[in-house]
Amino acid sequence: MRRQSFRKEMGPSGFSLIELLTSLMVMSLLLGLLLSGLIYANTINKKAETNQKLFYTQRYIELYFQKQILRSEKIVFKNNRVYLQDLESPESYYNYYRYSSGFLRRYKVYKNGLTSIGSGGNSQFLDGISSFSMTLGANQEIVIKYSLVVEGSTYDRETTISHGRMVEFV
Secondary structure (H helix, E strand, O other), rough: HHHHHHHHHHOOOOOHHHHHHHHHHHHHHHHHHHHHHHHHHHHHHHHHHHHHHHHHHHHHHHHHHHHHHHHHHHEEEEEOEEEEEOOOOOOOOOEEEEEEOOEEEEEEOOOOOOEEEOOEEEEEEEOOOEEEEEEEEOOEEEEEEEEEEEEEEEEEEEEEEEOOOOOEOO
């Protein structure tokens, strides 16, 4: 009987308005911190993906050209264009590269005369590029300049490949 009278004196059970507002404010702060942390993590993730894509594309270009240049027994320079021996058929063909309407294209030409092989003589080599040039440096090294477009941003790159090969000027 004593217990019943004690409960009646306390009044109805529940939270006061101040307690309710305080708990809502604490939950809002926690949700705000969680949301800002997720936004930060997402931003870092996007930057990491962009850097990774840029790194792998740049690495691919540089390794490909380094391989082709170092395997060429002779490099030909004609009409401000660098011709490298074809990797698949070096005894018959040379390749040159040119940027055209958003793509880097590889053009295959006959070894003798450096004339086009005709139909099927060019192919898309790389997309996501906004400029490309391959020239000879002061010591006949190959200088490759290009701009990559990754996630809407343009990144200018330049690489120099020393080769020790004979360069024939035509």
